[in-house]
Amino acid sequence: xxxxxxxxxxxxxxxxxxxxxxxxxxxxxxxxxxxxxxxxxxxxxxxxxxxxxxxxxxxxxxxxxxxxxxxxxxxxxxxxxxxxxxxxxxxxxxxxxxxxxxxxxxxxxxxxxxxxxxxxxxxxxxxxxxxxxxxxxxxxxxxxxxxxxxxxxxxxxxxxxxxxxxxxxxxxxxxxxxxxxxxx
Numbered sequence: 001x002x003x004x005x006x007x008x009x010x011x012x013x014x015x016x017x018x019x020x021x022x023x024x025x026x027x028x029x030x031x032x033x034x035x036x037x038x039x040x041x042x043x044x045x046x047x048x049x050x051x052x053x054x055x056x057x058x059x060x061x062x063x064x065x066x067x068x069x070x071x072x073x074x075x076x077x078x079x080x081x082x083x084x085x086x087x088x089x090x091x092x093x094x095x096x097x098x099x100x101x102x103x104x105x106x107x108x109x110x111x112x113x114x115x116x117x118x119x120x121x122x123x124x125x126x127x128x129x130x131x132x133x134x135x136x137x138x139x140x141x142x143x144x145x146x147x148x149x150x151x152x153x154x155x156x157x158x159x160x161x162x163x164x165x166x167x168x169x170x171x172x173x174x175x176x177x178x179x180x181x182x183x184x
Contacts (some may be wrong), residue, residue: 004040015042022046022122024075024097024115024154025054025090034121046116047126052079054090055112060098062091091165096157104150113141115154 007014018037020029026048037044050056057066062082082085082091094108101111116125129135146154158164 004036004042008097013039017043017045017123019045019047019126021048022119023049023051024112024158025051025057025093025164027158027161030119031161034119038121043123044121045124045126046122047128049112049116050123050126053091055096055097055108057098057108059091060095060108063111065091086164093158095162097154100153100157104146106144107137107141109138110141110144110149111146111154113138114144114146115151117142117144118146118151118176139167 004015006012010123018033020033022029022034022044022069023046036042053059058081065082067081079085079087097111099109101108104111106114113125114125116122127138129138132155161173
């Protein structure tokens with residue numbers, strides 16, 4: 001981060017934290033943001049660990065997505081319409097992640113929260129529960145430690161640096177092709 005260098009060079013107060021979106025489905029920050037934060041000793045308060053609900057466990061197959069109802073999928077149809085190729089890829093990944101979570105004895109939200117927490121650059125995870133029950137469940141997910149095997153399987157499903165969003169679908173930065181550059 002050039003801004004860190006400039007603030008240090010000019011004697012200004014340095015940046016202390018970064019607040020990027022980060023989840024299993026949105027991993028582009030692994031390429032530069034997270035390594036830079038680690039290098040400069042910055043805190044990283046990530047938001048969106050459930051990827052706008054994709055990792056909530058609510059959407060595991062196309063028939064779960066109600067574009068006509070009153071929920072988020074109806075309001076933000078372009079983000080959830082399973083006929084959109086990017087959303088179909090998200091749905092495929094969510095299906096695989098849901099099975100992985102189940103095989104590991106976890107809920108999908110717990111897998112998602114634990115994944116974000118597992119990155120050494122992450123200092124805090126911002127969650128957005130709407131109910132006390134959701135809050136308690138998500139907090140329980142923060143106690144989960146994922147095994148190396150589970151983290152490796154997540155990397156197979158959604159490779160490091162991949163962002164399953166419109167602009168970056170299916171793209172893994174060459175800099176992250178080497179496993180040595182990953183989070184561990």
